Amino acid sequence: MKSIIAAVAVAGLMVAGNAMASDAKMPASAAKCQACHKIDGKQVGPGWKQVSEKYKGKADAEKTLTENITKGGKFGWNMGQMPAKGGGASDADIAANVKFIIGLAK
Numbered sequence: 206m207k208s209i210i211a212a213v214a215v216a217g218l219m220v221a222g223n224a225m226a227s228d229a230k231m232p233a234s235a236a237k238c239q240a241c242h243k244i245d246g247k248q249v250g251p252g253w254k255q256v257s258e259k260y261k262g263k264a265d266a267e268k269t270l271t272e273n274i275t276k277g278g279k280f281g282w283n284m285g286q287m288p289a290k291g292g293g294a295s296d297a298d299i300a301a302n303v304k305f306i307i308g309l310a311k
C-alpha cells in the first residue's frame with residue numbers, strides 16, 4: 206500500500222515538473238520569434254537556453270546578441286538564415302528578448 210502511494214506521489218511530481226518546464230513562457234516581446242524559437246530545444250532556430258549557454262560568461266553577450274538579432278543571418282548553428290529583427294520586431298522588443306535569453310543560462 207505504501208509503495209502505491211509513493212508511486213502515485215512520484216508520478217504526481219513528474220507531471221508537476223513537466224508542467225513547470227512548459228510553463229516557462231517567452232515574454233510578450235517574443236511574439237514574432239516563437240514561430241522559429243522555443244525556450245529549450247531546436248525548432249527552426251536554436252533553443253534560447255542553448256543560445257544562452259553559448260554566450261554564458263561573455264562580457265559582450267548583450268551587444269553581440271542585439272546586433273545578431275537586428276541584422277539576422279547565420280551565427281554558426283547551421284540551421285539556416287534568421288530574418289533581420291526576426292521578421293520585424295521593434296528595437297525595444299529585441300532588447301527585452303536579449304535580456305530574457307541571457308537570463309536563461311544559470
Ligand code: HEC
Pocket residue numbers: 235237238239240241242249250251256259269270273274278279280281282283284285286287288290291292294299302303306
Ligand atoms: C523565420 C525563423 C526565425 C524567426 C522568426 C526568428 N529567428 Fe532567431 N534564428 C533563426 C535561425 C534559423 C537561427 C540560426 C541561424 C544559424 O544557423 O546560425 C536563429 C538564431 C537566433 C539566435 C542565436 C544568435 C547567436 O548569436 O547565436 C538568437 C538569439 C535569435 N535567433 C533570436 C531571435 C529573436 C529574439 C527573434 C524574434 C525577434 C527571432 N530570433 C526570430 C530563425 C528565426
